[in-house]
Amino acid sequence: MKRLISSVLAGFGFFQVAGLFSQDMPLTQVLIKGEDWEAVSEGHGFTDGLCTNAYGDLYFSDVKDGTAIYRIDKDGKRSDFVKDIAGVSGLQWGVDGRLYVCVARGRRIVSFSKNGDDMRVLAEEIRPNDLVVTHDGNLYFTMTPTSEIRRIDPDGKMTVVDSGTINRPNGITLSPDHGTLAVSDHGGKHVWAFQIAKDGTLKHPGNYMTMRTPEADPEVAKGDGMATDVHGRYYVTTAEGLQMFDPTGRMSGVIAKPQDANLVSVCFAGPNHEFLYVACGDKVFRRKTKTRGALFFQKPHPAEKFVEPKKQAAEALFEDDPTSIAKAGFEVLKAE
Amino acid sequence: MKLLRFLALICLPVFAADEDYKPGPDAEPKEGVPKGKLTQHTWTSTIFPGTERDFWVYVPSKYDGSKPACVMVFQDGGGFVREKGAFRAPIVFDNLIHAGEMPVTIGVFLNPGVVPPVKEGSQPRKNRSFEYDTLSDQYARFLTEEILPKVEKTHKVTLSKNPDCRAICGNSSGGICAFTVGWERPDAFRKIVSHIGSFTNIRGGHVYPALVRKTEPKPLRVFLQEGENDLDNLHGNWPLANKQMAAALEFAGYDYKFVMGTGRHSGRHGGAIFPDTLRWLWRDWKELKP
Numbered sequence: 001m002k003r004l005i006s007s008v009l010a011g012f013g014f015f016q017v018a019g020l021f022s023q024d025m026p027l028t029q030v031l032i033k034g035e036d037w038e039a040v041s042e043g044h045g046f047t048d049g050l051c052t053n054a055y056g057d058l059y060f061s062d063v064k065d066g067t068a069i070y071r072i073d074k075d076g077k078r079s080d081f082v083k084d085i086a087g088v089s090g091l092q093w094g095v096d097g098r099l100y101v102c103v104a105r106g107r108r109i110v111s112f113s114k115n116g117d118d119m120r121v122l123a124e125e126i127r128p129n130d131l132v133v134t135h136d137g138n139l140y141f142t143m144t145p146t147s148e149i150r151r152i153d154p155d156g157k158m159t160v161v162d163s164g165t166i167n168r169p170n171g172i173t174l175s176p177d178h179g180t181l182a183v184s185d186h187g188g189k190h191v192w193a194f195q196i197a198k199d200g201t202l203k204h205p206g207n208y209m210t211m212r213t214p215e216a217d218p219e220v221a222k223g224d225g226m227a228t229d230v231h232g233r234y235y236v237t238t239a240e241g242l243q244m245f246d247p248t249g250r251m252s253g254v255i256a257k258p259q260d261a262n263l264v265s266v267c268f269a270g271p272n273h274e275f276l277y278v279a280c281g282d283k284v285f286r287r288k289t290k291t292r293g294a295l296f297f298q299k300p301h302p303a304e305k306f307v308e309p310k311k312q313a314a315e316a317l318f319e320d321d322p323t324s325i326a327k328a329g330f331e332v333l334k335a336e
Numbered sequence: 337m338k339l340l341r342f343l344a345l346i347c348l349p350v351f352a353a354d355e356d357y358k359p360g361p362d363a364e365p366k367e368g369v370p371k372g373k374l375t376q377h378t379w380t381s382t383i384f385p386g387t388e389r390d391f392w393v394y395v396p397s398k399y400d401g402s403k404p405a406c407v408m409v410f411q412d413g414g415g416f417v418r419e420k421g422a423f424r425a426p427i428v429f430d431n432l433i434h435a436g437e438m439p440v441t442i443g444v445f446l447n448p449g450v451v452p453p454v455k456e457g458s459q460p461r462k463n464r465s466f467e468y469d470t471l472s473d474q475y476a477r478f479l480t481e482e483i484l485p486k487v488e489k490t491h492k493v494t495l496s497k498n499p500d501c502r503a504i505c506g507n508s509s510g511g512i513c514a515f516t517v518g519w520e521r522p523d524a525f526r527k528i529v530s531h532i533g534s535f536t537n538i539r540g541g542h543v544y545p546a547l548v549r550k551t552e553p554k555p556l557r558v559f560l561q562e563g564e565n566d567l568d569n570l571h572g573n574w575p576l577a578n579k580q581m582a583a584a585l586e587f588a589g590y591d592y593k594f595v596m597g598t599g600r601h602s603g604r605h606g607g608a609i610f611p612d613t614l615r616w617l618w619r620d621w622k623e624l625k626p
Contacts, residue, residue, distance in 0.1 A: 026570035179458025180451075193461055195386060195451050204386025204451050208466055210539060248465045250538050252570060302459055 025233060025246040027253035030289050037258035037285040040277070041070070041078055046262065047279035049102070049130075050225065051091040052269035054295065058277055060265070060284055061088035063104065069116070072284070074271065082116045090130035090141065095297045100139060102128035109141065109152065123158050126150070130225060132172045132181070135300050138200045140181060142169040149183060151200055161202045166192055171226035171236055175247070178300040182208070184223030184236045189213050191223060191236055191245065208249040212240045225265035225279070228294040232303030235276070237263040242278060247303050258285040268293020354565070357597070357604035362431050362611035363424040369434045370397035372443075374417060374426050379446075379486065383478040387449025387463050392417045393487055394426045394443035396433050404494040404626045406441040406501040406618075407487075409479060409517075409525075411468060411510025413445025415603065422607025432611060438618040439626065441503075442495060444487055468509035469539035473520040475513055479504075480524050496626035499555075503527035503617060507603050509534045512541045515558065515581075519544075522554045527617050531561045531606030532599075535581050536572025545577075545584035558585055558592040559613050561606045563599030574601065 040058070041047070045065030052058055058072040059081060068080035069088060087105020094100055098111040100122075108124040109131070122139070131141035137154035140161070149162040149169055162169075168187030174180065181194045181202060193208035211221035222239040229235070232247035242255040242263060257263045261281025269277050270286060273293040277286045365371070374394050381387045392413055399405050410416045416425040425443060432438045448464035467475055484495055496502060502525045504514040511533025518528045536542050560582055566574035575596070582594035593616055599605035606613070 024567075024569045024571065175459070175461075177453075177455075177458040179453050179455050180461050193451075195461065196455060196458075198454050206385065206451070206461070206463070206466060208461070210470075248462050250465050250469070250571070300457060302457075 023246075023248075025231070025244075025252045027244065027255065030229075030233070030244065030291050031255065032288055032290060035288045037278075037287050039258070039283045040072055040076060040286050041284040042282065044282050044284075046264075047282065047284050048089050048225075048265050049091040050265040050267040050269070050277050050279055050284070051093060051099075052267055052273060052277075052293065052295070053093050054297070056270045056273050056275075058267070058269040058284070058286075059091050059093075059099065060277075060279060061091065063087060063089050069099070069101065069112075082112055082119075090128065092131055092133045092139075093297050094133040094139070095135050095137060100131055100133055102131050102141060104129060109139070122152050122156060123150075126158075129170055130172050132174055132296060134174060134178050134196070134296060135298070136178075138196075140172060142172050142183060144168045144170050144186060149181075149194075149202065153200060161200075162194065162205065165205045166190075171224050173226035173228045173234065174294070174296055176228060176230060176232050176294040176301050176303050178296065182226060182228075182234055184211075184226055184238075186222055186224060187220060188223070189219055189221045191226070191234065191249075193249070209234065209236075209245045210251065211236065211238050211243050212251065212254055214239050224263070225267075227266045227268055227276075229268065229291045230294050230301075230304045231291060232294075233291070235266050237266050237278065239263075242266060242276070259283065354563070354599045354602055354604050357422075357599055357608040359422065359424060359607055360611065363428055363607070365427055366431055366434075369430050371430055372396040372399075372426055372433075375491075377490070379483065381449060381478060381482055383474060383482055384449050384463055384467060386451045387467075388452055389447045389449045390414065391447060391483070392443075392445040393491055394429060394445070395491060395493060396429060396440050396442070398433055398440045399442065399493065401492075401494065404496040404498075404501075406439040406503070406621070406624075406626055407484065407495045408441050408443050408503040408505060408527075409483075410443065410445045410504075411506030411513050412447065412464075412508075414447050415507075416505075417443075417445050422603040423610050424607075425610070428611050428614065432614055432618075437615050439501065439621040439624070441618075442487070442491075442493055444483060446483065465509060465538060468506070468513035469534065469541060471516055471540050471543075476517045476521040476524060479517065480521065498624060498626055499524055499526040500624050501621075501626045503529065505529035505531075506533075507531040507606060508601065509538065511535075511560075512538075512544075515544065516541075518556045518558070519547075519554065522556060526556050528556055528558045529561075529613060529617060530559065531603060532563065532566055532574060532601055533560060533578060533581070534571070534574070535577040536574060538571045542572055542577060545580040548581070548584040548588050548590075551588075553588050553590060556590060557617065558590055559617055560585075560592065560594045561597070561609065561613070562594070563597045563601075563605055565598060565600045567601045 044062040049061035069082040071081040089104040090102030170186040171184035190207035191209035194202040265279035450460035511530030562578035585592040
């Protein structure tokens with residue numbers, strides 16, 4: 001509490017002199033004119049499970065027809081990273097250099113070494129869909145059919161950390177500082193935010209982001225795979241397209257699907273991790289952006305300040321403005 | 337040369353720049369005017385789970401407990417109580433209450449909540465947009481079920497239950513929040529002040545003009561301030577949105593006032609006219625029974 005008061009007060013002191021933190025994050029800050037989706041892998045059944053490593057290689061699965069965990073390297077070449085594995089719905093690299101895998105069909109979570117061998121089983125008899133691994137080695141995963149979020153701690157102990165808050169918890173990601181866990185609802189219209197407590201439990205769920213829904217089904221956005229960029233923006237695949245939210249939970253735009261198919265997974269990969277990759281039906285697509293992905297196997301960091309290349313006229317608007325609490329907060333954090 | 341001078345004249349800005357809006361004499365302490373008491377507090381909410389916030393309570397010197405006081409709630413309250421800020425609400429309250437231009441009113445100045453960081457190096461989850469921009473009764477319930485009872489208890493004051501004696505004010509998202517509180521709960525708050533209000537699509541608030549036109553009028557008194565140079569961004573166009581709100585309130589027959597200036601997205605214009613805004617808002621307060 002003491003910390004809160006001091007940071008808010010510090011904020012007040014600063015906000016007269018502070019420059020404007022770009023509080024509005026339109027799609028133009030991310031998309032590049034002339035850059036469109038390009039298919040990078042074709043001929044699959046149902047692509048899913050996109051993730052990346054430090055080099056920007058892309059890993060993904062084909063949850064319907066796949067027989068391997070696939071890798072697309074920097075040169076765009078596809079190979080089988082792990083052979084003879086089927087029904088994979090979620091992938092993430094951990095800080096320990098191992099690849100963590102939700103095997104939906106096998107009802108278990110396993111991991112592989114950086115060479116794709118040395119398989120270890122972390123949990124069995126479960127219904128995992130998607131996962132995220134924090135820098136301190138906690139693995140959180142969604143159990144969509146049972147409305148649960150579970151955690152496997154660094155010692156391998158599995159616990160239920162949320163049950164019943166979200167109708168069909170599906171996509172799962174972190175804020176760049178790993179303080180907030182965000183989980184999308186496949187059977188509702190919200191992305192929920194949880195505070196990750198010091199002991200790794202989840203606290204204070206909030207229906208922080210409201211997704212755009214189809215006219216025909218206004219309560220169900222089909223929120224699926226999620227990703228985060230270094231500026232703290234959240235990305236979630238939905239029936240309506242790839243929806244983008246700013247760090248304060250405000251919907252900032254919908255990026256069109258590459259084709260009329262199920263859009264279920266998203267991650268930043270490729271050179272500098274500045275390409276958005278999506279799994280959409282039988283193909284994997286990518287497009288270049290102006291931003292970069294947050295990588296959770298790297299050290300947590302505060303959301304980076306976005307600097308518009310061209311100075312906007314709006315620069316000094318919040319000077320001496322009592323509504324600029326949000327901005328004051330950003331200034332405080334920058335100072336830390 | 338003459339022509340040049342003429343050109344220079346017509347090129348001079350004929351409108352006030354944002355910086356030209358300044359607090360007036362009613363925002364300065366006046367001799368012989370007793371000062372109310374301002375105290376600072378913190379609150380952990382359950383309606384907004386896990387959020388913590390600072391808030392301030394102003395009790396006018398004239399409040400003696402003999403009858404309930406009117407109440408006015410402010411979003412982003414920290415800015416409104418700042419002594420050198422654009423609004424200086426406690427000083428304005430002192431002056432106007434002393435002059436009999438507004439009733440004995442307890443001011444409640446609330447900052448937006450944050451879910452504080454617990455892990456080392458992590459940042460707070462800012463709840464301002466969720467609390468202010470969402471169209472629901474959640475913020476109204478937060479006020480009526482958590483904050484106002486807390487204020488009554490800790491300050492040993494009685495707040496009026498008459499919704500005509502209860503006002504709410506905010507800037508930007510705090511402005512649309514003020515309207516939402518009145519719209520959702522006219523039984524609890526009927527006096528609304530919005531400066532540079534975000535009646536735009538941050539979280540769906542752009543629908544209000546349409547709702548106002550096709551909903552049986554609610555017993556609200558609404559003050560809207562806006563500036564021609566306000567924001568135009570992904571969420572909407574603030575001047576157009578406020579014009580739409582004003583036109584809808586006019587169409588539906590509301591008791592409202594719309595002041596359009598030339599300012600930008602700041603509290604300066606709203607602050608400069610704030611004493612007159614309060615005079616308009618409370619103009620018939622002597623007829624009210626708190």
